[in-house]
Amino acid sequence: MAGKEDQQPLKGRRILIVEDEILLALDLELFLESQGSNVLGSAKSVDAALALVEAENPDAVTLDMNLNGESSAPVAAALQERGIPFVFVTGNAGKDLDYPAFHDVPLVKKPYDPTELVYKLVQTLA
Helix, strand or coil, X not given: CCCHHXXXXXXXXXXXXXXXXXXXXXXXXXXXXXXXXXXEEEECCHHHHHHHHHHHCCCEEEEECEECXXXXXXXXXXXXXXXXXXXXXXXXCCCCCCCHHHCCCCEEECCCCHHHHHHHHHHHHC
């Protein structure tokens, strides 16, 4: 019989959501919390995301590639500098960022199954 930990693969993990679509961010927050994570909040701009990364030092981040028309590359670079794992989320088939430094970052395409995103987060945290 599977234990509660098996049902909450992100138990105790501090996750930051970077997403400019508020309904998607809220849905993802609820789902991540159901998986045991502690959602630190959500940011819908590069500046807000950078401030939260600095203030909260998350365990992992879900990072939309395009934030209201602005590339999230500065956030991705800051996360890599700090060694914070992250998963890119995009509705544009991954065309938003074409930087060699980010080619190994896991990618989830919108619309996505939240369990796929959790699976990729768990992989990046392993």
